[in-house]
Amino acid sequence: xxxxxxxxxxxxxxIGVLLTLIYIAKPFLMPLAIGLVIATLFxxxxxxxxxxxxxxxxxxxxxxxxxxxxxLGIFFIAGMQIYRLAADVDxxxxxxxxxWQTVQDFIFKNAGLSLxxxxxxxxxxxxxxxxxxxxxxxxxxxxxxxxxxxxxYVLFLLYYRSHLKQFLLKLFxxxxxxxxxxxxxxxxxxxxxxxxxxxxxxxxxxxxxxxxFSLLGLENALFFAFLCGLLEIIPYIGNLTGTLITxxxxxxxxxxxxxxxGILLVYGAIQFFQxxxxxxxxxxxxxxxxxxxxxxxxxxxxxLWGIAGVFLAIPxxxxxxxxxxxxxxxxxxxxxxxxxxxxxx
Numbered sequence: 260x261x262x263x264x265x266x267x268x269x270x271x272x273x274i275g276v277l278l279t280l281i282y283i284a285k286p287f288l289m290p291l292a293i294g295l296v297i298a299t300l301f302x303x304x305x306x307x308x309x310x311x312x313x314x315x316x317x318x319x320x321x322x323x324x325x326x327x328x329x330x331l332g333i334f335f336i337a338g339m340q341i342y343r344l345a346a347d348v349d350x351x352x353x354x355x356x357x358x359w360q361t362v363q364d365f366i367f368k369n370a371g372l373s374l375x376x377x378x379x380x381x382x383x384x385x386x387x388x389x390x391x392x393x394x395x396x397x398x399x400x401x402x403x404x405x406x407x408x409x410x411x412y413v414l415f416l417l418y419y420r421s422h423l424k425q426f427l428l429k430l431f432x433x434x435x436x437x438x439x440x441x442x443x444x445x446x447x448x449x450x451x452x453x454x455x456x457x458x459x460x461x462x463x464x465x466x467x468x469x470x471x472f473s474l475l476g477l478e479n480a481l482f483f484a485f486l487c488g489l490l491e492i493i494p495y496i497g498n499l500t501g502t503l504i505t506x507x508x509x510x511x512x513x514x515x516x517x518x519x520x521g522i523l524l525v526y527g528a529i530q531f532f533q534x535x536x537x538x539x540x541x542x543x544x545x546x547x548x549x550x551x552x553x554x555x556x557x558x559x560x561x562x563l564w565g566i567a568g569v570f571l572a573i574p575x576x577x578x579x580x581x582x583x584x585x586x587x588x589x590x591x592x593x594x595x596x597x598x599x600x601x602x603x604x
Contacts, residue, residue, distance in 0.1 A: 282563050289567050290405050294412025296574055297326065298420075299450040305417050319417035323410060336485065442585045446578045453574045457492065460537050464488035464498075464529065471525035472505075478512050487526075493569050496557070502526040548576055552596045 281288060301322040308318035416423070424443060428436045468484035477483065483505040490497030506522050548556070553573065560572030576596065583593030 278559070278563065285564055289564050289571075290408040291412055292571055292575070293567060294409045294416060296450050296454060296571060297409070298413045298416040299447045300454045301326065301413070301417065302420070302447060303451065315418055319414050322417060323414050326410065326413065333489075337489075341482070438585060442582060445581045445585075449577045449581060450574045453577060460533070461488045461491050463537055464491055464533065467529050467532070468525070471529065472522070475518050475521040475525065477505075477509055477514065477518060477522065479508075483508070493557070498526070498530065548573065548580065548596055549598050552576060 304325075305315075305318045305322050308321060309315055313321070427443060428439055431439050465484055465488040468487045469481055472480035472484050483501075487498060487501035487505060490501040493500075502522065506519055509519060509522060553576070556572035556576040557569055560568030560570075560575070562568070564571070580593050580596045583589040583596070
C-alpha cells in the first residue's frame with residue numbers, strides 16, 4: 260500500500276497549526292471551554308426546571324447560583340482544614356527544622372558537602388521560591404477575572420443552548436441533521452457523565468481516605484483525605500501526588516514507620532477498589548478512552564493550557580472521540596483512542 264508522504268505531511272502540519280492556534284488563543288478559549296463543560300454538567304437540571312415551567316432565564320440563573328454555592332462550599336471545607344493544620348504551625352516548623360538538620364547531616368556524612376555549602380546552595384535557590392510566590396500573587400486577579408468570565412459563559416450557554424444547537428444544524432444538509440443531533444447529544448452526555456461521575460468519585464475517596472487515615476492515627480487526617488481526593492481531578496498523577504505529599508508531611512510531623520507504611524497500604528487498597536469498583540459503577544463505560552491516549556491528552560493539555568488544560572483534557576478528548584466515531588473518514592482515529600476490549604489483543 261502506497262502512502263502519500265505529502266498527504267501525511269499536510270495532516271501533521273494542520274495538526275501543528277491547530278495546536279499552535281489553540282495555544283495562542285488560550286485567554287479566549289480556556290474560559291469558554293471550561294464554561295462549556297460546566298454548562299453541559301448542569302444541562303439536565305436546567306431542563307428539569309424548565310419542565311416544571313420555570314422560565315429559562317430563571318433556571319439558568321438558579322444553576323449559576325448552585326455552581327457558586329458548590330465552589331464556596333469547597334473553599335470553606337479547604338479553608339477549615341488548612342486552619343486546623345495552621346494551628347500546629349509552630350510545632351510543624353520545629354519538626355521541619357529538625358528534619359532538615361537530619362538531612363544535612365546525612366548529606367555531609369555521605370557526600371562530604373559541608374553545612375556552609377548546603378546553606379549557600381539553599382540561599383541561592385531562595386529567589387526562585389520568592390518569584391514563585393510573587394507569580395502566584397500576580398496571577399490572582401487574572402484567575403478571579405477568568406472565574407467571573409466562566410460563570411457568564413455558563414449562564415449564557417444555558418440560556419442560548421437551543422439557538423446554538425439550531426446554528427449547528429443549519430451548518431449541515433437536512434439529510435445529515437439527524438446524525439448531527441446524535442453527535443451533539445452524545446458529546447453533551449459524555450461531558451456530563453465524566454464530570455458528574457468524577458465528582459461522586461471524589462466524595463467517595465474523601466470518605467475512604469478519611470476512614471483509612473483516621474484509623475492509622477495520622478495527624479490532620481481529614482485534611483490529607485481532602486487533598487488526596489480532590490487531586491483525583493488529575494487522573495493517574497493527582498492521587499499519587501497527594502499520597503506522596505501525605506507521606507512527606509507525616510514524616511515531618513514525626514510519624515513512625517508503621518504509619519508511613521500504612522499510608523502507602525491505604526493508598527494501594529483504595530486505588531485497587533477505585534479501579535475495579537468505583538470507576539465501573541460511577542463513571543461507567545461512557546468515557547471509553549484507553550490509558551495511552553488518556554496520558555497523551557493530559558500531557559498535551561498541560562503543555563497548552565497548564566492546570567486548566569489537564570482538567571479539560573479527558574472530557575475534550577472523549578468529545579473528540581465521539582466526533583471521530585460519527586464521521587466516516589475519522590473512524591480509524593476514534594478506534595485508535597478507544598478502550599481495548601478485554602480478551603482481545
